[in-house]
Amino acid sequence: MNQDQPGAVGVAPVTLDDVATHAGVSRQTVSNVLNAPHRVREGTRERVEAAIARLGYQPNRAARALRAQASRMIGYRIEPVHEESLASIHDRFLHALADAGREADHHLLLFTADDPAGELAACARLFRTGGVDGFVLYGIDHGDARPAALLKVGAPFAVFGRTDSDSGHCWADVDNVAGVADAVDHLIERGHRRVGFVGWPEGSGVGDRRAEGWRAALEEHGLLADCQRLDAQTHDTIAAGAAAGAKLLDLSDPPTAIVTVTDTLAVGVMRAAQGRGRVIGEDLAVVGFDDTPTARVLGLSSVRQPIEEVGRVIVEMLLARLPGVPHQPQTAAGPEGRLLRPSLVARGSSAAPYPSSST
Amino acid sequence: MNQDQPGAVGVAPVTLDDVATHAGVSRQTVSNVLNAPHRVREGTRERVEAAIARLGYQPNRAARALRAQASRMIGYRIEPVHEESLASIHDRFLHALADAGREADHHLLLFTADDPAGELAACARLFRTGGVDGFVLYGIDHGDARPAALLKVGAPFAVFGRTDSDSGHCWADVDNVAGVADAVDHLIERGHRRVGFVGWPEGSGVGDRRAEGWRAALEEHGLLADCQRLDAQTHDTIAAGAAAGAKLLDLSDPPTAIVTVTDTLAVGVMRAAQGRGRVIGEDLAVVGFDDTPTARVLGLSSVRQPIEEVGRVIVEMLLARLPGVPHQPQTAAGPEGRLLRPSLVARGSSAAPYPSSST
DNA sequence: GGGTGAAATTTTATCGTTCAAATCGCTTGA
DNA sequence: TCAAGCGATTTGAACGATAAAATTTCACCC
Numbered sequence: 183m184n185q186d187q188p189g190a191v192g193v194a195p196v197t198l199d200d201v202a203t204h205a206g207v208s209r210q211t212v213s214n215v216l217n218a219p220h221r222v223r224e225g226t227r228e229r230v231e232a233a234i235a236r237l238g239y240q241p242n243r244a245a246r247a248l249r250a251q252a253s254r255m256i257g258y259r260i261e262p263v264h265e266e267s268l269a270s271i272h273d274r275f276l277h278a279l280a281d282a283g284r285e286a287d288h289h290l291l292l293f294t295a296d297d298p299a300g301e302l303a304a305c306a307r308l309f310r311t312g313g314v315d316g317f318v319l320y321g322i323d324h325g326d327a328r329p330a331a332l333l334k335v336g337a338p339f340a341v342f343g344r345t346d347s348d349s350g351h352c353w354a355d356v357d358n359v360a361g362v363a364d365a366v367d368h369l370i371e372r373g374h375r376r377v378g379f380v381g382w383p384e385g386s387g388v389g390d391r392r393a394e395g396w397r398a399a400l401e402e403h404g405l406l407a408d409c410q411r412l413d414a415q416t417h418d419t420i421a422a423g424a425a426a427g428a429k430l431l432d433l434s435d436p437p438t439a440i441v442t443v444t445d446t447l448a449v450g451v452m453r454a455a456q457g458r459g460r461v462i463g464e465d466l467a468v469v470g471f472d473d474t475p476t477a478r479v480l481g482l483s484s485v486r487q488p489i490e491e492v493g494r495v496i497v498e499m500l501l502a503r504l505p506g507v508p509h510q511p512q513t514a515a516g517p518e519g520r521l522l523r524p525s526l527v528a529r530g531s532s533a534a535p536y537p538s539s540s541t
Numbered sequence: 542m543n544q545d546q547p548g549a550v551g552v553a554p555v556t557l558d559d560v561a562t563h564a565g566v567s568r569q570t571v572s573n574v575l576n577a578p579h580r581v582r583e584g585t586r587e588r589v590e591a592a593i594a595r596l597g598y599q600p601n602r603a604a605r606a607l608r609a610q611a612s613r614m615i616g617y618r619i620e621p622v623h624e625e626s627l628a629s630i631h632d633r634f635l636h637a638l639a640d641a642g643r644e645a646d647h648h649l650l651l652f653t654a655d656d657p658a659g660e661l662a663a664c665a666r667l668f669r670t671g672g673v674d675g676f677v678l679y680g681i682d683h684g685d686a687r688p689a690a691l692l693k694v695g696a697p698f699a700v701f702g703r704t705d706s707d708s709g710h711c712w713a714d715v716d717n718v719a720g721v722a723d724a725v726d727h728l729i730e731r732g733h734r735r736v737g738f739v740g741w742p743e744g745s746g747v748g749d750r751r752a753e754g755w756r757a758a759l760e761e762h763g764l765l766a767d768c769q770r771l772d773a774q775t776h777d778t779i780a781a782g783a784a785a786g787a788k789l790l791d792l793s794d795p796p797t798a799i800v801t802v803t804d805t806l807a808v809g810v811m812r813a814a815q816g817r818g819r820v821i822g823e824d825l826a827v828v829g830f831d832d833t834p835t836a837r838v839l840g841l842s843s844v845r846q847p848i849e850e851v852g853r854v855i856v857e858m859l860l861a862r863l864p865g866v867p868h869q870p871q872t873a874a875g876p877e878g879r880l881l882r883p884s885l886v887a888r889g890s891s892a893a894p895y896p897s898s899s900t
Numbered sequence: 901g902g903g904t905g906a907a908a909t910t911t912t913a914t915c916g917t918t919c920a921a922a923t924c925g926c927t928t929g930a
Numbered sequence: 931t932c933a934a935g936c937g938a939t940t941t942g943a944a945c946g947a948t949a950a951a952a953t954t955t956c957a958c959c960c
Contacts, residue, residue, distance in 0.1 A: 195669060195916095197915095197916060197917085198916065198917065198918095199916080207939075207940090208939065208940050208941080209916090209917080209918095209940090209941095210917095210918080210919090210939075210940065210941080211938085211939060211940075213917070213918060213919095214918095214938095214939085217918075221937085221938070221939090222938075222939085223937085223938060223939090226938080226939085240666060240669060240670045241670065241916080241917070242607070242670055242671050242915085242916050242917070243606075243612070243670045243671050243672045244603050244604075244606035244607040244612060244671045244915080244916080244917090245603075245607050245671075245915070245916030245917040245918090245945090246916080246917055246918080247602075247603035247606075247607075247917090247945095248601070248603040248604050248606075248607050248915090248916080248917070248918095248944095248945050248946065248947085249916080249917045249918040249919075249944075249945050250917075250918060250919090250945085251945075253602070253603060255650070260635055260636050260639050261636075262636055263629070263632045263633050263636060270622070270629055270632075270834075272632060273622045273629070273631060273632055274622050276619055276635070276651065277619050277620075277621055277622060277653060279651075280619050280651045280652060280653045281653045284652070284653060289650050289651065289652055289672070290650070290651040290652075291614075291648050291649070291650060291651075292635065292638075292639045292648065292649040292650075292651055293639060293643070293648055293649075294636060294639045294640040294643055307599060310554060310599060311599045311600065311601055311602045312601050312602050312603045312604075312946095313602045313648070420838060449838050474834075475629075475833075475834075475835060476834060476835045476838050479779060479808050479835050479839075480838075554946095556945095556946060556947085557946065557947060557948095558946080566909075566910090567909065567910050567911080568910090568946090568947080568948095569909075569910065569911080569948080569949095570908085570909060570910075572947070572948060573908095573909085573948095576948075580907085580908070580909090581908075581909085582907080582908060582909090585908080585909085600946080600947070601945085601946050601947065603945080603946080603947090604915090604945070604946030604947040604948090605946080605947055605948075606915095606947090607914095607915050607916065607917085607945090607946080607947070607948095608914075608915050608946080608947045608948045608949080609915085609947080609948060609949090610915075671916090
């Protein structure tokens with residue numbers, strides 16, 4: 183009558199015991215109906231299920247977590263928004279993760295950290311206090327210390343991306359080589375023969391693989407020699423992209439198309455080109471990477487990562503490795519890694535066929 | 542020796558009992574050191590704290606949640622990414638929320654839902670199963686059914702935005718009126734006398750308040766009569782913004798500056814203007830709302846919401862209302878609502894002073 | 901010195917579930 | 931007929947913490 187919450191209806195929480203009483207069985211039988219139905223005779227099971235439905239029972243997460251030593255939570259560090267870049271990939275990824283866990287009643291626990299060390303400390307703490315069963319790591323690359331550290335703590339995890347030695351943990355990644363190669367193919371198909379590339383400084387796995395995609399596709403078409411000097415490396419800002427674009431466009435024999443390692447750099451390249459009076463999509467074709475909202479706005483062709491699928495796959499792999507909750511009695515635990523193919527979204531910036539310079 | 546995790550170091554989890562033994566006190570005393578230090582004598586407290594530090598003890602979340610009936614989790618529904626709009630506000634907001642809870646050891650639990658009904662079901666379930674202590678609701682507006690539904694369930698919550706009747710729950714909102722008014726002031730200061738507005742159809746609280754800001758600022762400067770017909774309403778896509786912009790620009794006496802209710806619409810307006818040969822920032826000033834990454838890229842002036850602060854304030858208010866964990870022994874529970882002032886980020890799109898048409 | 905009351909600490913019970921072992925009921929085969 | 935065996939169900943204990951009640955310790959005063 184006199185609840186603490188003013189407008190609260192105050193439904194008394196229904197427990198296993200309540201269900202057991204109503205169904206005329208013991209607590210444990212109700213538990214079995216939920217967690218190991220095969221152990222329960224059909225008639226009993228139906229009776230219990232009826233009681234569960236009638237009372238609207240739902241197991242208490244804390245109690246379950248305490249006893250089963252499994253919180254059904256997946257930890258994820260959300261990074262500070264990097265103001266300079268255009269990434270919205272992140273939003274999509276988060277949603278995919280949260281959605282992927284839903285069916286198995288696993289939820290995402292978000293946390294923040296100030297730096298890599300802080301992140302590891304937070305992970306260790308969350309894991310040891312039973313706050314989460316495992317982690318998803320985003321944007322991993324060569325030399326990342328996190329996988330080793332988490333292995334040491336004993337926390338299960340799955341990563342988006344690859345390090346130089348992907349052993350002992352599962353990963354999913356986008357096929358960056360294929361993504362950029364597709365972009366190059368697309369441009370060559372439209373008649374371009376001089377295709378440039380603006381990438382990151384060597385050393386990042388992601389950047390190197392994207393550059394590799396450019397090189398491989400050119401080689402495939404026998405154009406690598408023509409494009410030898412048509413690449414530039416710089417860091418990921420619009421201004422840097424503009425500078426790199428300027429450099430390429432001011433060559434004596436400039437590229438007629440440029441692929442970039444990110445949309446951010448592509449925007450810079452477009453700026454540089456427009457500053458030189460070129461019309462994007464006619465005088466110069468540009469293809470970016472990530473398919474950000476900005477790309478859409480600017481009509482920039484871009485390689486779109488199948489983030490939703492990555493999220494799904496990652497959670498799937500992670501859950502399969504969690505001890506205790508063998509949702510799918512798979513053979514062992516599925517493959518260690520999965521490589522997913524991105525897709526090119528062609529827009530105006532690479533629209534018009536280019537009058538081949540060799541004809 | 543024979544752990545299940547191959548590389549796991551397998552640190553045996555430290556419990557309250559371990560600490561108690563090492564410190565030579567009872568379990569409850571250790572608990573008190575953590576939750577009610579004033580009840581423990583200084584000498585004892587120091588001894589216990591030393592033991593805690595030595596053993597690296599950290600309380601188990603599940604056990605604590607079960608006993609204290611408080612999970613220290615805040616629920617948040619992450620919505621599917623709306624491909625058409627440019628919002629990145631969301632990312633910032635999420636980060637702010639996660640960060641705000643950190644100090645009080647509260648974490649964010651992310652979940653998804655297919656529709657409003659599904660969201661409410663998920664909320665009710667999460668709350669009743671003890672998965673979360675309360676919720677943060679995003680993007681609330683007139684006629685939103687969620688507050689009433691949550692009140693009925695008895696779940697504490699705080700919202701970003703306002704409904705028509707904000708009673709019984711706490712809210713934080715951005716002062717939309719002031720935000721747009723600032724934009725208009727800024728334009729008038731630069732010499733503009735005919736300032737248009739592209740907004741949403743009437744009926745949304747947010748949209749109406751932004752329109753109100755436009756009207757109020759004009760009135761303040763005695764310019765409302767001149768700008769009577771300079772507004773348009775449409776839904777939030779770039780194409781629609783372009784159409785609305787075209788409509789205003791094709792008037793016999795068109796505006797020299799246009800404020801829009803979102804960056805998305807501003808981008809549309811810019812397109813329409815450029816399609817008519819106008820140079821943005823010289824022939825036509827444009828100011829958007831949200832300060833999206835795209836705005837930065839395009840040099841679009843925009844009203845920036847203090848999302849980080851909103852997140853902080855919301856979590857603060859929510860935590861203050863949670864029963865059981867009186868972190869701050871405040872008077873009652875702080876104010877019911879807070880209105881935060883956005884700030885204008887001026888860029889090229891509204892840069893040049895306009896030769897006043899009345900001179 | 902002993903009574904008093906407040907402060908410090910311990911004891912006991914409990915949160916809601918699942919695990920492990922024990923029990924019950926029924927079929928089967930010698 | 932009874933032991934063995936197996937599946938279904940129940941019992942008892944435990945997960946790791948906190949609330950509430952009970953107890954001890956201690957300072958203080960007459």
